[in-house]
Every structure is written in structure tokens, then in C-alpha cells.
Amino acid sequence: MTRRVLIAGNWKMNMLRAEGEALASALAKDFAVGAGADMLVCPPATLIAPVAAVLNGGAISVGGQDCHMNESGAHTGDVAAAMIKDLGGSHVIVGHSERRADHGESDATVKAKAEAALAAGLVPIVCVGETEAERDAGKAEAVVEAQIRGSLPAGATETGVVIAYEPVWAIGTGRTPTIDDIAAMHAHMRKVAGSMLGSAGALLLLYGGSVKPGNAAEILALEDVDGALVGGASLKAEDFLAIAAAA
């Protein structure tokens, strides 16, 4: 089964409009349709519309970083999946470890958000990953398996959802698991997801956590790694384009 590589940028809570537009336009200028990978940027909610306007339906897609589990209503400050879709979004990240930690999101919350995304016609990118203490205790695969079992949306198909493995201790630290550990985790994830979805040969599994131009080629060459979810290095056009070129 061939899977098209997806290089996704999570801009997190960074950039004002002028910077976001400049970054999107630098990416659009140098990223070609038909390149070896698909490219997605997930700006803060305030920048989805201006970034979508710059990208103008071209080769690079735009998405959100989070959505509410409800369709609409009295949820001050929250953003509904349909609102992201309405601005031209195709994907939404759910269950990022920063949301799980800063906002106390449980697997059940993440699952409900992913289901809201599906209902709105978005592809949820469901994030999972162990802490350093969990890895040191030899529990990394068990933790990630439990997160997948608890967070994958009901009714998902293998092409309608993406899973991102982001070890918490690798985010923004410059540290990554060994290449063998990434390979083993992704193989395990595909097996677990396959048991839930019926099959997972077409499911995209992204790796995230300190992906840089210097390590992208080695990580992306792994059989069960179908792309990357990039934080810091997605804020520099040159670095993000280099990661996409490594795919």
C-alpha cells in the first residue's frame, strides 16, 4: 500500500498576521504541486483565514491546532470544527500533549474532539506519546496503545484519520528516540490501529518531536513513518521546506 507522505507544521501559539502571511507565502513560493510529499500548516486559529488566503487553494493545505467537541454553543473562547472547515481547513490536530497537559484533556475528550472533526468534514490528526518517566519504566508502547484505543474516533476509516506519535520528552528538546525505537513504536501503532479500523495499510502515521532538516531523512525513511508533525522547525520556511524535501 503506498501512502503519500504528509509534512505538517504546528505553529503553536506563534506569529502575528504579517509574519504568518510572510511564512505562508515563502512556503507557497518554493513548494511545488506534485512534490514528493503533501504539506500542511496549522497556524493559530486567528491566522487560519489570512494564511488560507495566501495559500489560495494551492499545493499547501491549512488546518487547526484544536477544536471543541461540540458543534456550536456556549463555549466561550473555543473554536468549532466547522469553523475551521469554513475558513478552508482540511485537518485539525487533536490531543496534542500540550493540550492534554495544559487543559487536562483526557483520551475521552480527545476522542470526542476527533469525532467532531470527522462530522465537520475535517481529518483529525490524533496525537499520542509517552512521557520520559513512562519510557524509562518500559511502558512507552503500552501508554501509546492505551491512548490510541481511547482517542481514535468512532466511525473513522484508515484514510479519514491521521495519528501522530509525539513522545512528550522529545518536543522542543532537540532529543529524539533512537531510530529503532521510532520504528518499533510506529509498527506497534499500525498494528493497534489496524485492529480497531479493520485495516491500517493506508493509515498515515506521523512522527513528531524535534524533527529538523538534519534528522528528517533518516526518520522519514522508516517504513511505518508516513510523515512528520513539526513544531519549531516549521516556523522557518527554509527548514520546513528542507524537511519536506527530505521525504
Ligand SMILES: O=C(CO)COP(=O)(O)O
Ligand atoms: O509538538 C510538536 C509538533 O506538534 C513538535 O515540536 P518540535 O518540533 O518543536 O519539537
